[in-house]
Amino acid sequence: MKLSQTFIRAASTSAKADNPKFYAMVLDFTRASANILETKLIDDSQIKIGYDNAARSAQHEALKRTAVQKKNDINGIFNHMMPCNTVLETSFRVRMDDGSSQVFSGYRAQHSHHRLPTKGGMRYAPDVDMDEVKALAALMTWKCSVANVPFGGAKAGITCDTKKYSKNELERITRAFTQQLTKHGFLGPSIDVPAPDMYTGEQEMAWMANEYQRLNPTELNASGCVTGKPISQGGVHGRVSATGRGVYHGVDLFCNSKKYMDMVGLTTGLEGKTYVMQGFGNVGFHSSRYFNRHGAKCIGVVEWDGCLFNENGIDIYALDEHKMKTGSITGFSGARAWDESKEGSLIEVECDILGACAKEKVITADNAGRIKAKVIAEGANGPVTPLAHEILVKNKCLVIPDLYLNAGGVTVSYFEWLKNLNHVSYGRLTWEFTRDQNMAILQSVGDSIGKTVTPSADLEKRIHGATEKDIVHSGLAFTMKRSGVKIMETADEYGLGLDIRSAAYITSIKNVYECYKEAGFA
Numbered sequence: 001m002k003l004s005q006t007f008i009r010a011a012s013t014s015a016k017a018d019n020p021k022f023y024a025m026v027l028d029f030t031r032a033s034a035n036i037l038e039t040k041l042i043d044d045s046q047i048k049i050g051y052d053n054a055a056r057s058a059q060h061e062a063l064k065r066t067a068v069q070k071k072n073d074i075n076g077i078f079n080h081m082m083p084c085n086t087v088l089e090t091s092f093r094v095r096m097d098d099g100s101s102q103v104f105s106g107y108r109a110q111h112s113h114h115r116l117p118t119k120g121g122m123r124y125a126p127d128v129d130m131d132e133v134k135a136l137a138a139l140m141t142w143k144c145s146v147a148n149v150p151f152g153g154a155k156a157g158i159t160c161d162t163k164k165y166s167k168n169e170l171e172r173i174t175r176a177f178t179q180q181l182t183k184h185g186f187l188g189p190s191i192d193v194p195a196p197d198m199y200t201g202e203q204e205m206a207w208m209a210n211e212y213q214r215l216n217p218t219e220l221n222a223s224g225c226v227t228g229k230p231i232s233q234g235g236v237h238g239r240v241s242a243t244g245r246g247v248y249h250g251v252d253l254f255c256n257s258k259k260y261m262d263m264v265g266l267t268t269g270l271e272g273k274t275y276v277m278q279g280f281g282n283v284g285f286h287s288s289r290y291f292n293r294h295g296a297k298c299i300g301v302v303e304w305d306g307c308l309f310n311e312n313g314i315d316i317y318a319l320d321e322h323k324m325k326t327g328s329i330t331g332f333s334g335a336r337a338w339d340e341s342k343e344g345s346l347i348e349v350e351c352d353i354l355g356a357c358a359k360e361k362v363i364t365a366d367n368a369g370r371i372k373a374k375v376i377a378e379g380a381n382g383p384v385t386p387l388a389h390e391i392l393v394k395n396k397c398l399v400i401p402d403l404y405l406n407a408g409g410v411t412v413s414y415f416e417w418l419k420n421l422n423h424v425s426y427g428r429l430t431w432e433f434t435r436d437q438n439m440a441i442l443q444s445v446g447d448s449i450g451k452t453v454t455p456s457a458d459l460e461k462r463i464h465g466a467t468e469k470d471i472v473h474s475g476l477a478f479t480m481k482r483s484g485v486k487i488m489e490t491a492d493e494y495g496l497g498l499d500i501r502s503a504a505y506i507t508s509i510k511n512v513y514e515c516y517k518e519a520g521f522a
């Protein structure tokens, strides 16, 4: 039963070359799920809910509305949730090392203000444009919502090829953009908080934080204007590897579900599974680290300038060293070069898991039918188009979607932001207290049995309170597990089978919808 004509999957309109505009593609996924949710929301308003629930009076109101009125109520909110709320496009001039100057285009899109600050990374790439930034900002809203991270979504980008600029030039570009964001009200710990994304990292975040602090010298919480900073600038332990670590937790959760593994014809667990990794940057490398640590084997790596294959397994640490030294994965001696012009695309080889950790729109209707991996891990944002998604689900491939799977980064960014607002690192206040308490317990046990009880070597290691790293890792693992289980429940409730993307979007849209509905009109 489809009550809404408003949200119709638009994939068919982008069928010809399957190269949809990125923002249209995210809208397409969102609307398809909003469509499914709308029907359920209308039906659900007939169900009796508990007495102590604040929603009860609202539900009584809803019971008086006709189906058409309810549909209009819901669509009124959905229509507000779809577009980007505010966007900034700015051009700014930067002095180059040789004394000349160059003009750059920078963008920031804030998709949804239902929670503030808005949050999302900042990328530097030659093809960055407003469409891309808007798409990524919208994805951030759905990502934060599905992971229960209390931010609205945003994203920034500068159109530039980082390989062409010196470190000093990159610093001036970053500082100039920070000035633009600040001047136009698109940056601040309570307004909008960027983080790393493609071709940006701790260094760019440090420059941004420093420039913002320079412009706002009396702002107490200034360091919370950006996350992903180095520890010395108020960063948190574990942010650099957080996205990859989250990718591992999400993949591990699904790979340990007998139900999902039966659906795709794999045994449970990560142990012994083979994988190909596309994109060997921050997300790809750290995902690989955790996959390997839990027994999976990397047989292929795909980068923009070359591919590597070794069916016996690639030493990803040695490869990382090689990439750090040479700037490329090519020429690595621990695997053979894979020639895509003769051997076909490496992402299409036989393997259990394909890590899509490079960029958007890499799996389209043109190659989706040839993908042999049983699980696709969307570490990147938007790697699969809507048409490709339909083909993959039909071919019994489990696509673990971006909005859930790569939410580890923003989750740990949330922890960093909280640390900045609290002005104290995690664990500092309880470190000694926990040790004293544990020693007192051992003393008490010893007194009651009349012996001296000393801590074992293992207990000695953990006798203090949790470190910042322990807390961050545990908060991340909990978040990924809780959101993953919730998505699985939604998939069951709506009978979605392997369409986990729709399950994640439905879960996420519902949270944002409820937030807007209960907040009322301004």
Ligand SMILES: NC(=O)C1=CN([C@@H]2O[C@H](COP(=O)(O)OP(=O)(O)OC[C@H]3O[C@@H](n4cnc5c(N)ncnc54)[C@H](O)[C@@H]3O)[C@@H](O)[C@H]2O)C=CC1
Pocket: 121, 196, 197, 198, 199, 200, 243, 278, 279, 280, 281, 282, 283, 284, 302, 303, 304, 357, 358, 359, 360, 379, 380, 381, 382, 406, 407, 409, 410
């Ligand atoms: N860094 C983070 O915390 C998060 C990143 N993401 C997403 O993950 C993806 C990757 O981001 P990062 O790892 O941070 O960027 P990165 O810049 O560290 O790494 C990207 C890697 O992909 C490679 N690459 C670029 N184009 C490629 C192509 N056509 N084929 C194969 N490889 C290609 C690059 O050479 C680079 O090694 C992006 O979609 C980003 O939006 C998502 C969530 C958080």
Ligand SMILES: O=C(O)CCC(=O)C(=O)O
Pocket: 119, 120, 121, 122, 143, 193, 194, 195, 196, 197, 227, 381, 406, 407, 409, 410, 411, 413
């Ligand atoms: O850490 C953050 O705030 C955002 C990370 C990000 O850009 C993303 O998840 O795509």
